[in-house]
Amino acid sequence: MSTRDDxxxxxxxxxxxxxxxxxxLQLNLNPxxxxxxxxxxxxxxxxxxxxxxxxxxxxxxxxQYNGTQHTWQRARSWLxxxxxxxxxxxxxxxxxxxxxxxxxxxRHGMYRKAARAMATDALQRAGLAHLQQRxxxxxxxxxxxxxxxxxxxxxxxxxxxxxxxxxxxxERARHTTLFLVRWxxxxxxxxxxxxHEPRLFAPLADRHIRLQHGELNAAPPLTPVPSSYTExxxxxxxxxxxxxxxx
Amino acid sequence: MDHLQxxxxxxxxxxxxxxxxLWTIVGISFSVSMRAIVIATPFAMVIAFLMAMTTFPGKRxxxxxxxxxxxxxxxxxxxxxxxxxxxxxxxxxxxxxxxxTAMIIGQVIxxxxxxxxxxxxxxxxxxxxxxxxARTLGANLVRATLTFFYEFRFALLAAFIAGFARIIAExxxxxxxxxxxxxYTRNIPTAIALETSKGEFSQGVALGLILLLLxxxxxxxxxxxxxxxxxxx
Numbered sequence: 001m002s003t004r005d006d007x008x009x010x011x012x013x014x015x016x017x018x019x020x021x022x023x024x025l026q027l028n029l030n031p032x033x034x035x036x037x038x039x040x041x042x043x044x045x046x047x048x049x050x051x052x053x054x055x056x057x058x059x060x061x062x063x064q065y066n067g068t069q070h071t072w073q074r075a076r077s078w079l080x081x082x083x084x085x086x087x088x089x090x091x092x093x094x095x096x097x098x099x100x101x102x103x104x105x106x107r108h109g110m111y112r113k114a115a116r117a118m119a120t121d122a123l124q125r126a127g128l129a130h131l132q133q134r135x136x137x138x139x140x141x142x143x144x145x146x147x148x149x150x151x152x153x154x155x156x157x158x159x160x161x162x163x164x165x166x167x168x169x170x171e172r173a174r175h176t177t178l179f180l181v182r183w184x185x186x187x188x189x190x191x192x193x194x195x196h197e198p199r200l201f202a203p204l205a206d207r208h209i210r211l212q213h214g215e216l217n218a219a220p221p222l223t224p225v226p227s228s229y230t231e232x233x234x235x236x237x238x239x240x241x242x243x244x245x246x247x
Numbered sequence: 248m249d250h251l252q253x254x255x256x257x258x259x260x261x262x263x264x265x266x267x268x269l270w271t272i273v274g275i276s277f278s279v280s281m282r283a284i285v286i287a288t289p290f291a292m293v294i295a296f297l298m299a300m301t302t303f304p305g306k307r308x309x310x311x312x313x314x315x316x317x318x319x320x321x322x323x324x325x326x327x328x329x330x331x332x333x334x335x336x337x338x339x340x341x342x343x344x345x346x347x348t349a350m351i352i353g354q355v356i357x358x359x360x361x362x363x364x365x366x367x368x369x370x371x372x373x374x375x376x377x378x379x380x381a382r383t384l385g386a387n388l389v390r391a392t393l394t395f396f397y398e399f400r401f402a403l404l405a406a407f408i409a410g411f412a413r414i415i416a417e418x419x420x421x422x423x424x425x426x427x428x429x430x431y432t433r434n435i436p437t438a439i440a441l442e443t444s445k446g447e448f449s450q451g452v453a454l455g456l457i458l459l460l461l462x463x464x465x466x467x468x469x470x471x472x473x474x475x476x477x478x479x480x
Contacts, residue, residue: 054383087376091377107385107387
């Protein structure tokens with residue numbers, strides 16, 4: 001297991017159809033840090049996340065991890081193994097929720113039986129055990145988002161990239177989702193969250209940055225949105241303690 | 248009318264009496280076409296996948312060519328394979344003409360464009376998040392590709408069945424490169440053509456019924472699989 005140190009992206013540039021989305025971007029992420037990335041439509045937030053996940057090649061860029069700087073070509077396979085990207089509407093495979101959660105575990109070398117046990121445990125602790133045998137295709141938007149977060153969480157990634165994770169969710173679903181996001185932070189996972197409504201993430205955000213005209217700039221600290229749901233109202237998964245990993 | 252009725256009755260008799268000649272023809276047909284489709288499927292899927300997921304110069308032209316090749320007449324495929332495999336052809340020394348292997352080569356060439364086109368349409372319209380999700384969860388290229396295939400397996404199954412239907416009933420290529428040799432390369436369509444030319448309709452009708460039953464069976468299978476997809480896991 002690699003140590004949890006900073007991940008730094010530098011000199012990241014991307015041009016799409018002759019349009020320079022951004023040039024020489026730099027972003028440093030500390031372990032367990034939650035960065036909220038805001039910006040207008042079309043500024044390239046999603047493109048930046050897809051580059052950071054290793055799914056999309058930048059025109060230029062470097063990535064530093066484990067204390068060493070790497071070219072993009074070398075960093076890509078590491079990013080694909082250690083960074084998880086969640087689409088705005090997460091994709092669940094045409095299989096049971098349990099199979100969806102074990103998918104990544106199996107790809108990381110875990111045996112089927114152990115992966116199943118871990119998925120069962122995770123679902124119980126997240127209060128989603130009732131979904132275990134349901135088809136991933138038949139869940140509501142909020143349920144999909146939570147299952148996808150759980151699927152990412154069991155992998156214990158170094159960095160999780162969430163693209164508008166609570167878009168078009170009602171307030172209760174939003175709070176339950178934010179609760180799962182907090183679990184990830186407590187495990188030392190670094191988070192980058194894009195949001196049109198960044199204030200929704202005020203309770204979690206360590207930093208707020210804005211992508212505008214191809215540049216990343218520090219943005220003012222976020223002030224929480226008044227909510228009818230307090231954190232105490234969010235169901236606490238049985239048996240879960242801060243920082244505890246599944247055994 | 249009696250003529251048709253008699254042919255039909257005799258055909259049923261042939262089918263249910265276990266006529267050896269008839270079932271040998273059926274066996275050759277299925278053996279050749281199954282091998283052809285098994286060889287063609289992975290190539291067709293991978294080519295279609297690469298065409299849908301990558302961009303390269305001349306991609307549109309390639310798509311147009313493959314679409315055009317769907318209309319490639321079986322007899323022209325037969326002619327081409329015949330010329331390649333005949334004694335004067337580049338592969339003449341392989342002595343493959345008038346063998347099942349030659350029929351398989353012809354059938355692979357026949358079904359590939361159709362299978363590539365249908366699979367390409369599936370992949371081009373498929374939700375690419377499936378691929379990206381597999382990759383971001385740690386799947387390597389091969390595993391992510393297999394996951395992607397699995398996610399769209401029912402549409403791909405339709406391409407498989409269409410390809411099989413195209414070759415099991417083709418006569419032009421098989422008769423030219425197989426030679427319609429009794430007990431060796433005579434398959435259902437070439438036997439129907441031969442028996443009809445001899446005025447022996449009963450065996451032709453029996454073999455035609457088998458082809459119809461096959462088409463019906465494949466459709467039922469596809470329908471059942473697609474219904475399975477909509478059921479909760």
